[in-house]
Amino acid sequence: MAAPALIGNTVFFNQAYLGELREWSTGATASAFSVYAVVTVVFNMIGGALVDRLTALAMVLFFLVPLGAGLLVLGAIRSVVVAILVFASAAGPGVSGFLIDRGVSYAGQIVAMGVYCLIASVLMVKVTGHLRARRYRHPSAEEASRKTS
Secondary structure, eight states: OOHHHHHHHHHHHTHHHHHHHHTOOHHHHHHHHHHHHHHHHHHHHHHHHHHHHHOHHHHTTTTTHHHHHHHHHHSSOOOOOHHHHHHHHHHHHHHHHHHHHTTOOHHHHHHHHHHHHHHHHHHHHHHHHHHHHHHHHSOOHHHHHHHHO
């Protein structure tokens, strides 16, 4: 759950550096982030509707796939606990800057973040399976009353 905050802030914090690496003009970099903002709003609305229709448990299997694919394919153009999200969003740019200072390429960091998202999505298949099995074995009071009525 922390990946979008960590990765989003890392990419935004280093957007000028990303533009330099891609040899984009300042205008092109700014335009890319404007497009990213619009796409984010649209797909957050679509995602909200899907969660309402399919449940969060079903959607958690896929929610990092677009971010991971975007990091790998587009080069970064794109809530468990709020404290974890805040920590992750604050830690990302600092860790990334530290790694850049130590010679770790930003392009390599972007690929690593994309791979992380895809691996986390695959692991969620197992997690959601366990959660569904536990819910089946130990239904909530509401689910139990629906089964008996």
